[in-house]
Amino acid sequence: MGHEPSPPRAEQEAGLALDPAMLARLMPMHLILSGDGTIRAAGPLIRRMFPGTEIRGRSLFSLFALRGPSQITCVAGLIARDGQKFRMVPQGGGLRLRGVAVPLARDAGVLVNLTFGIDIMRAVDQLDLTDTDFAATDMTMELLYLAEANALVMGEMRALSRRLEGARRQAEDEALTDPLTGLRNRRACDAFLAGLCREGTAFALLHLDLDFFKQVNDHHGHAAGDQVLTAVAAILRGQTRTRDCVARVGGDEFIAVLPELTNETRLRALAQEVVGQISRPVPYRDTLCRVSASVGMVTVPPGLYPDPAQVLADADAALYAAKGAGRGRVAWAQDLGLGPGAGRSRGGNADEAGLDARE
């Protein structure tokens, strides 16, 4: 500044000659102030902020609070910013503006150019702006376009994530479900059991095997067998809680894992109820299918962290004992000297002591 020679006076005047309409086209958010802060001219976009009010002739400082960064209360303060930005808010609040002020030649006042800055989104909304309201060089349209395109892409991303998550859950569920009965399958049961063993949670495990199931299949066909399996699944589901894991783990083999249920009386009653219900004939077409169930049971007290394979082996041994003692029986692994809590009822004939008669 100051070092360049001043241009000749004629050129200086030519440089300032700008029709107000042309100025409005270049800077739709400009203000021209006189030395005392009175608004002499205002761009159309600024006037839009005061619908029904003529702001020309009013003082800028009565309409707006200016800061840059300290309060600016007069035109001299504006000029002192020397081309630096300042901020401007309507008195009483509203859209925030950002601007710059330059003095006009020959003490013709001050030219202020403004922008909504980051408040442009709110301004578009509140002032109902259209693309013709902005200067041709203004980047607002690009900004609005980008904001909308981004929101769109994010929305699609969210929708895609939701669809993928749904598909993942469904695939997971299908991988853990027995399609015939809707019970869990071996894989789900193993994972559930492993989790309880790892956490040291107390639980009971019932290993159930149908008696005479092969005869049903042989005499009445596989559809009858399927009917029986579905009925057994319904009985097991009815006798267990939603937090229990009930699985079909083989052709006619089922396992129920019951977390935090080790009360012996309740478990015996539950096992007897299941065996009793399964012994009732299942109607299939014009015939009745009769099966019964043998159950091997094991309980695991809390804090024991047993090997899941051992728990299954103990339950299996109890089931084997139940089968050996006749059909429709329940055998308790602990009574056979097996299982993590074994030794409680040692002595006596294990085969005898371990068996609960059906009736």
Next chain:
Amino acid sequence: MYGLILRALQGYVLTTFGQAAWQRILSRGRFPSSGFEPLLPYDSLVLDQVLALSSAELDRPVPAILEDLGTSIIAGPHCAAPRRLLRFGGAGFTDFLLSLEELPDRARLALPELDLPDLRLDEVGPGLYRLTARGAPMELGPLMTGVLTAMADDYGALVLIEPWLCAQGPALTIRLLEARFAEARRFELSRAG
């Protein structure tokens, strides 16, 4: 880009011809019954195959399907977004045409992996423009015709769009007969509008 076109085609066939027609197209092509994802990458061969299957199922030539698809992308009931994004190109149809050269870069701002072909607009006479998509698949020609016809409608402009033979890629001539032939459809910058 193919994901977006496939998804648009899916929406168009579903709304115009129904679920059964679309499921037949998918199953004949051994595509998953859930259809296509707009943001997942697909090979151009997938689009070729789906277009061929759609042509057989709907008994219409592929270019006709593509032109209708272009129109439905802008004017169809299922998605307002493409029309809105294109309207950001300018206040009038001529401004909009001029903004098309920027379109691939605009699209990349929002979705960097989106690879739109380079578009070039030449004014070859008063009110006569030539739009070329250099290196783009020829299918884009009828699709652009449909999109531009619908956008002209949106701006209330009367235009005549014809394919133009060009070795570099699909090209169109656009004759602007009347910029303000009808009332333009309202376009509010704020999305709530």
